[in-house]
Amino acid sequence: MPNRYEFQIEDNRGRLDKLLAEQINDLSRSKIKDLIQSQQVLVNGKSSKVSYHVQAGDHILVTVPALKALNVVPENIPLDIVYEDQDVIVVNKPQGMVVHPSAGHPDQTLVNALLYHTKDLASSPEGFRPGIVHRIDKDTSGLLMIAKNGPARISLERQLARKSNKRQYLAIVHGNFNEDSGLIDAPIGRDHYHRKKMAIVENGKNAVTHFTVLEQFKGYSLLSCQLETGRTHQIRVHLAYIGHPVAGDPLYGPHHTLQGQGQFLHAQTLGFTQPTTGEQLEFKVAVPPIFRKRLTELRETQ
Template identity: 50%
Template sequence: MDIQEFIIDNTNINCRVDVFLSKAFEDKSRSYIQKLINEGNVKINDRNKKSNYKLKLNDKVIVEIPQPQKLIVQPENIPIKIVYEDSDLIVVNKPQGLVVHPAPGNYTGTLVNALLYHCDDLSGINGVIRPGIVHRIDKDTSGILVVAKNDNSHMKLAEQLKEHSMKREYIALVEGVIKTEIGTIDTLIGRHLKDRIKMAVVKNGKRAVTHYEVLKRFEKNTLVKCILETGRTHQIRVHMAYIGHALVGDPIYGFKKQKFKLNGQMLHAKKLGFIHPSTGKYIEFESELPNYYIDVLNKLSSC
């Protein structure tokens, strides 16, 4: 238990206690501070107060920060398709419906659990719940991703992502007919201003660039190839919805009424290419479209 004590001086009179503590503990979020207050870990003059309490001169604030619980992610015998593996990395063809890594409240049934069962030498750069994870694809997006087996390969792969030199090519089925053959969507993407679950094109977001090319047009849909220049959360899903062509089956950014019985968006990470962290040679991997995806395309072709 870490205990911190503060005596309020003239500079912090009338400041909310949660705001004051958020500034005092720069590595803690305001929501975390409010949780401490609500759970009785913050006392002002030996009494519990609410988060909106306005501090007074000479108030004594005592904060008790509990020791973090040790997280243990257990190996699980979950079948995974390994496309390539060596002493530095693993390339996996992730199926739709499989979450990449554990998150608070959900520490089982993920790709990481499966990888820990397969091998015990994943990189530790991303901590306990994301060992080896260099980049992610959404739960309901299928396809290729690379996992690092040691810290050196992790850093070199992450650097390629940062420099936008890693090749990432996706196949997406979208609503509506795209008229242009090729295009580039260059916007800023950040958290949605009203719905915090969603991402959106916003003024204060981070730059996101997606290049697309039409592969096939159907009566009311278009099959496109999307190449990521950047890798923001939900980037392709947000960008295609932004230009009026949401992904078929997308439960967040797509149409409410779906013509097919799908478990998520029609998005497949088809191709991944990068410089191998040890050999320095360019390698590239490709995965075929899953059966459910091919079935939908066949139905559209027969219409």
Template identity: 50%
Template sequence: MENIQHSIQESEKGKRLDAVLAGLEYNWSRTQVQQWIKEGNVTVNGAATKPNYKCVPGAEVQVEIPDPEPLDVEAEEMNLDIYYEDADVLVVNKPKGMVVHPAPGHLTGTLVNGLMAHCKDLSGINGILRPGIVHRIDKDTSGLLMVAKNDSAHEKLVQQLVDKTVTRKYTAVVHGVITHGAGTIDAPIGRDKKDRQSMTVVDGGKQAVTHFNVIERFKDFTLVECILETGRTHQIRVHMKHIGFPLAGDPKYGPRKTPDLNGQALHAGVLGFIHPSSGEYIEFEAPAPESFNEFIEKLKKEH
């Protein structure tokens, strides 16, 4: 069992405990936090508490993370595109259309199923459905992911995400022609109150920062590089829509008329981080999938 300590900050005064803990960058869901609180695994100043406890600055919170249950997800042989692997970490190029981790009722065909067949040693920190998963990308986004093969590596990689030292560069095609060469979007992201399955820019949301550079302009579209400073759910898709340039092919955040690309034109092409054991910075680059490049060529011809 792992223990996590957190001192309530002035900025967290009056907020619900479950919301504060879910926002600590450990990839905990609010549902998971609530379950831990109900099971007595979360204490405030040494005493049991409730999910709706209103936080008081200076209070000491202790979270005891239970050991992961035996994984009830089957290993599946897959032809994974492994870019790097050693005893601590694995870097894989996820294809478009593949879900990263299983969910109840959908336990097969995911990247985790393939990873379990490829290697037996994955970090257990994120529980039985997400072994080794440090961060994720959407089903219809292709590109590079780092996977932790032990708990020590997992903690160090998560800390790098918290410290914003991980390099994550994406290539995207957006609707509209961006006239300026570069920009930064600093806008908080949270659940859309009108649609709980979607995210949106909202007051009181989690801080989210995306930098972008224009690579090439076409008749009605722009090819951009997006650099994540934070890693919120659907961040690039939400941020580009927020400034009026939604991603091409995006069924959730794009316009009604958008190219049929079987999902958004978004590729996580560059991933760099400090190796958890050697301390050396390593970086990897994966080319965009053929379908992405074919779409670019089509736009060039039309332009």
């Protein structure tokens, strides 16, 4: 079924495409432009131009056609499996791998690899993310827990909601600190001006990150970050917000930064309660080679 968005405009609001980008968080500016040009956006019952300036009293109806179902297939992609039992798989995801298929990444994802590894993955309402209960960004490396059945999915999702599991990251960030540790409590939502970015926004979702300074170098620091919540890009947004963006971050960091394969952010430690036995499990994995190499170089410049 298509999605529909309806707006009654009370004042003059500028360009049609810009207004819709501000109002509909799920759609990019380019997608909105495509919808307007394909006459899926009606202003007062008629198709309009992208550059139309919205007026007070306008009625806008946006129809987003239903996406074609993604055909998720097993692919023989190597996996670094840290732990597996009848309920859960713990995987060490490499940098550069997307967690689940999407319109922009239909294959070569962690889910494609998992489907080749096992037929036992918890179903998902969307169909394209079996077993997935949480995600890390494409260019963030490290640990993910995967549910192999329905009860395990429910248990792991409840642990995430109750903040009872452990998710600790290592990050190389720009700048140095006067304090040894800190807490960032700032709500996160979609950036109003850049649709691919998240930002600190007044009406965003509650987001809390704890950090500890482990080492300091010339112009950079190594942090341990503990997630209390799990918002999209949370650590990257929060650290940029306090003036210490993650090194190598192409979205939230400066152009002059450490050279690597994306942001220097690694999900090092993951802890949770085993869904059936109640056993407390905790896993820890080393940073990838490029992360370790840059750390060594920073230490040598001291």
